[in-house]
Amino acid sequence: MGETAAAETGTSETRPRLMVLDGHSMAFRAFYALPAENFATDTGQHTNAVYGFTAMLLTMIRQQAPTHVAVAFDLSGPTFRSAEYAEYKAGRSETPAEFAGQIELTVKVMEALGIPTLTVEDYEADDIVATLSARAEAAGWDAVVVSGDRDAFQLISEHTTVLYPKKGVSDIPPMDADAVMAKYGVSPAQYPDLAALVGESADNLPGVPGVGPGFAAKWINAYGGLEGVLENADSITGKKGEALRAHLEDVRRNRRLNALVRDLDLPVDLEAMALTMPDHDTVSELFDALQFNRIRDRVFEVFSERLGADAPAAEVEEAPEHVVATTAADLGGFLAAHAGALLGVHVVVDGPDMLPKRKVPVPGTHGTPVGVAFAADDAALYVDLDAEGPDAELMAAVRDALEDAGTAKAVHDLKRTVKALAAPTRPAGLGEGAVIGGVEDDVLLSAYLIQPDRRDVDLASLAEAHLRTPLAAPATGQPASAQGELDLDGGAAAAERVQRATDAVRAAWVVRRLSAEFTPQVLERGAQRLLQEMEIPLARLLARMELAGIAVDRDHLEALRADFAERADAAKESAWASVAEETGGMEVNLGSPKQLQEVLFERLNMPRTRKTKTGFSTDVDSLQDLLEQTQHPFLENLMAHRDVTKLRQTVEGLLETVAPDGRIHTTYSQTAAATGRLSSLHPNLQNIPVRTEAGRRIREAFTAGEVDGTEAVLLSADYSQIEMRIMAHLSEDAGLIEAFNMGEDLHSFVGSQVFGVDPHEVSAEQRSKVKAMSYGLAYGLSSFGLSKQLKISVDEARGLMKGYFDRFGGVRDYLRDVVAQARQDGFTSTIEGRRRYLPDLNSDNRQLRDMAERAALNAPIQGSAADIIKRAMLDVQAGLEEQRLRSRLLLQVHDELILEVPRGELAAATALLEERMGRAADLSVPLDVHVGEGRTWHAAAH
DNA sequence: GAACTCACGTA
DNA sequence: CGTACGTGAGTTCG
Numbered sequence A: 001m002g003e004t005a006a007a008e009t010g011t012s013e014t015r016p017r018l019m020v021l022d023g024h025s026m027a028f029r030a031f032y033a034l035p036a037e038n039f040a041t042d043t044g045q046h047t048n049a050v051y052g053f054t055a056m057l058l059t060m061i062r063q064q065a066p067t068h069v070a071v072a073f074d075l076s077g078p079t080f081r082s083a084e085y086a087e088y089k090a091g092r093s094e095t096p097a098e099f100a101g102q103i104e105l106t107v108k109v110m111e112a113l114g115i116p117t118l119t120v121e122d123y124e125a126d127d128i129v130a131t132l133s134a135r136a137e138a139a140g141w142d143a144v145v146v147s148g149d150r151d152a153f154q155l156i157s158e159h160t161t162v163l164y165p166k167k168g169v170s171d172i173p174p175m176d177a178d179a180v181m182a183k184y185g186v187s188p189a190q191y192p193d194l195a196a197l198v199g200e201s202a203d204n205l206p207g208v209p210g211v212g213p214g215f216a217a218k219w220i221n222a223y224g225g226l227e228g229v230l231e232n233a234d235s236i237t238g239k240k241g242e243a244l245r246a247h248l249e250d251v252r253r254n255r256r257l258n259a260l261v262r263d264l265d266l267p268v269d270l271e272a273m274a275l276t277m278p279d280h281d282t283v284s285e286l287f288d289a290l291q292f293n294r295i296r297d298r299v300f301e302v303f304s305e306r307l308g309a310d311a312p313a314a315e316v317e318e319a320p321e322h323v324v325a326t327t328a329a330d331l332g333g334f335l336a337a338h339a340g341a342l343l344g345v346h347v348v349v350d351g352p353d354m355l356p357k358r359k360v361p362v363p364g365t366h367g368t369p370v371g372v373a374f375a376a377d378d379a380a381l382y383v384d385l386d387a388e389g390p391d392a393e394l395m396a397a398v399r400d401a402l403e404d405a406g407t408a409k410a411v412h413d414l415k416r417t418v419k420a421l422a423a424p425t426r427p428a429g430l431g432e433g434a435v436i437g438g439v440e441d442d443v444l445l446s447a448y449l450i451q452p453d454r455r456d457v458d459l460a461s462l463a464e465a466h467l468r469t470p471l472a473a474p475a476t477g478q479p480a481s482a483q484g485e486l487d488l489d490g491g492a493a494a495a496e497r498v499q500r501a502t503d504a505v506r507a508a509w510v511v512r513r514l515s516a517e518f519t520p521q522v523l524e525r526g527a528q529r530l531l532q533e534m535e536i537p538l539a540r541l542l543a544r545m546e547l548a549g550i551a552v553d554r555d556h557l558e559a560l561r562a563d564f565a566e567r568a569d570a571a572k573e574s575a576w577a578s579v580a581e582e583t584g585g586m587e588v589n590l591g592s593p594k595q596l597q598e599v600l601f602e603r604l605n606m607p608r609t610r611k612t613k614t615g616f617s618t619d620v621d622s623l624q625d626l627l628e629q630t631q632h633p634f635l636e637n638l639m640a641h642r643d644v645t646k647l648r649q650t651v652e653g654l655l656e657t658v659a660p661d662g663r664i665h666t667t668y669s670q671t672a673a674a675t676g677r678l679s680s681l682h683p684n685l686q687n688i689p690v691r692t693e694a695g696r697r698i699r700e701a702f703t704a705g706e707v708d709g710t711e712a713v714l715l716s717a718d719y720s721q722i723e724m725r726i727m728a729h730l731s732e733d734a735g736l737i738e739a740f741n742m743g744e745d746l747h748s749f750v751g752s753q754v755f756g757v758d759p760h761e762v763s764a765e766q767r768s769k770v771k772a773m774s775y776g777l778a779y780g781l782s783s784f785g786l787s788k789q790l791k792i793s794v795d796e797a798r799g800l801m802k803g804y805f806d807r808f809g810g811v812r813d814y815l816r817d818v819v820a821q822a823r824q825d826g827f828t829s830t831i832e833g834r835r836r837y838l839p840d841l842n843s844d845n846r847q848l849r850d851m852a853e854r855a856a857l858n859a860p861i862q863g864s865a866a867d868i869i870k871r872a873m874l875d876v877q878a879g880l881e882e883q884r885l886r887s888r889l890l891l892q893v894h895d896e897l898i899l900e901v902p903r904g905e906l907a908a909a910t911a912l913l914e915e916r917m918g919r920a921a922d923l924s925v926p927l928d929v930h931v932g933e934g935r936t937w938h939a940a941a942h
Numbered sequence B: 001g002a003a004c005t006c007a008c009g010t011a
Numbered sequence C: 001c002g003t004a005c006g007t008g009a010g011t012t013c014g
Helices: A023-033 A048-064 A080-084 A102-113 A125-138 A150-155 A177-184 A188-198 A213-223 A226-231 A238-246 A248-258 A280-290 A294-307 A328-337 A392-403 A414-422 A443-450 A459-467 A488-524 A528-548 A554-578 A593-603 A620-630 A633-656 A693-699 A722-731 A734-742 A746-755 A764-777 A783-790 A794-807 A809-825 A846-882 A903-918
Strands: A017-022 A068-072 A142-146 A160-163 A322-324 A343-350 A368-375 A380-384 A409-411 A439-442 A550-552 A667-669 A679-681 A710-719 A827-829 A835-837 A888-892 A896-902 A929-934
Touching: A017 A023, A017 A048, A017 A125, A023 A048, A023 A102, A023 A125, A048 A068, A048 A102, A048 A142, A048 A294, A068 A125, A080 A248, A102 A280, A125 A142, A125 A150, A125 A160, A142 A150, A150 A160, A150 A188, A177 A188, A177 A488, A188 A213, A188 A226, A188 A248, A213 A226, A226 A248, A238 A248, A280 A294, A322 A488, A328 A380, A328 A392, A343 A414, A343 A488, A368 A392, A368 A414, A368 A488, A380 A488, A409 A488, A414 A528, A439 A443, A439 A488, A439 A528, A443 A459, A443 A488, A443 A528, A459 A488, A488 A528, A528 A667, A528 A846, A528 A888, A550 A554, A550 A896, A554 A633, A554 A693, A620 A633, A633 A693, A710 A846, A710 A903, A722 A734, A722 A764, A722 A809, A722 A846, A734 A746, A734 A809, A746 A764, A746 A794, A764 A783, A764 A794, A783 A794, A794 A809, A809 A827, A809 A846, A827 A846, A835 A846, A846 A888, A846 A896, A846 A903, A896 A903, A903 A929
Parallel strands: A017 A068, A017 A142, A142 A160, A322 A380, A343 A409, A409 A439
Antiparallel strands: A343 A368, A368 A380, A667 A679, A710 A896, A710 A929, A827 A835, A888 A896
16 A cells, blocks of 8 residues: 555634734735725825725635734834844835825724734734734644734744735735745744845845855755754855855844744733624724725625624534555555445646736646545545656556546536546646546536526535535645755655645545535436536537637738727727817727716717716717717717727737637636526637627638648538527417428518518518517517617507517417416426526515516526537537547537538538437427538638 | 726627 | 626726
């Protein structure tokens, strides 16, 4: 067997947990993170530091869940440190004027929140923090120190974590012993030794010239600490040794000064720091004075969450102890011992990294598998895929275990896992890449089927919500230098590996627990078939589609960008020129609704449009109205600018996501849309323009690439009027069913019925009115909404709807019944039994109830269409495999599939699409499929 | 800096 | 006062 990992015994949540903040350093961080000019009261008092500190504190309370909180502040006078060393903290640039008074206000906020603040003469806030964390430890508590001063690292221990801001006050990751070791190469206890050698410019403590953290860490580890380094100063050769000998006294002084005082005589009791519910009036009064509005509610939210009786604190349950497999036999033994059991499997995927400054992944990266954890009921095993010199036999065994359909598995996010295992960056030992077989549950997908409108489906959120346990495993806390290693990088890396294994095992265990929790609910909702025969297989197919991506013509996109940019500039100049007189030549930002309102309604005195939350609307409908009323050329220029700017942004966004292989790899979200639809992101390829000529030019940039080295074409296959056909099927309306069976143009036929004329005599205007109404009905459109859209009177709209319902009474009955049924059941259902729960149908709030009613109308229709195309995708893929075609699915756009097809397979693929898409559902009307081919997406869809 | 609002592209 | 989404720019928070 392999090495047994020392499984850290988890801390029970019943331990009190003190959070203590260095108020001065954190307020200062907040001050620089937020622009002072945007935060001031009417009296001119700046509040950016106060606000930032308060917001940060609330976030930390929520995140760290302390039972007790205190904040320490510095006093302005001398300290024992400045007494010993007059230059201590000298040379600091003067505090900005905007900071004045903000510490005092922060103290007042703390008072209002009932959080004790502490100061001690002659000492600094850090010493108070150190004393309190030491006392907490002595009392058997956990401590969390929040400080912007690195000296706080010396306080880290098994029960004390330090939160040190990386950037601003929003990114404050916890630092434990491993993190300090990884970053500095020394243990937390030795961090002050290192700091003494390196010096701390912020405190005006010069270190040894030329000695940085790297050398300092090396010396400390070589001589067992600073004392050792100083004693052996004579044996250190070279310039750095010389420099060290010349600065021994400085180093000793630094070390004396950076040692935090842990035994201050503080006349306070830890118990007095217990979080209590703040007094509403006190907080309100102070926040009124500070003109803090939005954050006020958050105070009570966060405190209720922490103190609420109905929110029992999460318990840290233990994952079983695990072994780290080092041989194929380790893995084989584990699998044999748990044959037949459902295993939680977690493949640790590293990345993909995000593009700097942007929240999109680096194009063409799909994540790299670095480890695999298997968790059974009472045992677990981890395999490091990232180890140096991987055991070929072990890797083959991992691949076999993952593939083996006989090993029942539960995972979280199968698609991401499949992608990583197949991505080019996979470990070489996996060969062609591993497929993962025997997946009986993906808890991401089962959570979605159980509650499709839930927002957070990541593993940590699911663990928190359903198991009431955190995902993050307790830190292993064992110093990597335990064996006295000198290889710092190796030591830190080893510590990281141990942590990664522990985390992975816990994830696998959580997945298994979640699966046990969800499986009965999936059964109870009748969603098992959807899960196992639709969503899980679809995850595999989507993984392939994402890996494939779609080829784009970069030159074409570049040309479009240049063209659109030029036209945007021209439209901007014209717009400015057309209002130069009224604005005095001001360069209005046409993208700013606020500035537009100023121009339109103040300078040009145009009639006010629809109200929005912040003023008056400048959307295209409003601008169109204004144009009809005023004929002002500014409006035309503005709308032209809007159009072309939108196109330019779309093109620029696409260019940013082209991968090195010349293709765009979107990511589908299988759990984003509450109706069952997919969504597409990074980039969104489901909203590429198509309605305007200029927009269609963008679709010309999506091209057929090569399949296995042979030239291909794109096939586009779409359903015609799928939602109306579903409406016909669900409503069983004889007229509508007839309309589809007639083979006439749908909207002309419906128009002929509504207006009582022959289908061929239906005017274009009548047809478009009927078309708008038909689609609107599936969205819960009102006569008011219809009148707005068609620019007709409400009476006329009402008449249209009456005419429609007179002829298509089944539709009216269906729409009425579907809401009534949903109100009774609490959910709607699609043809495949996909449910959407709508508790708001019984809300007292009229607006919420109306919204839920419209959702209830739409969900069965939109959701059934989603069922049908998902079924079709799986059937098409199965057909491609049966016929051994090399054609491949690339994109899905709700009712359209895009495939890349070698020319020789054109006929076969076309026939396959028509056949499989056409019989993806058995409705009382036919499913009409239209297939087109072309070199580009635009051409194929025509 | 993060969170919100507005506007707008698709089915 | 029409469903379902994702993205980008501007603005606000106070």
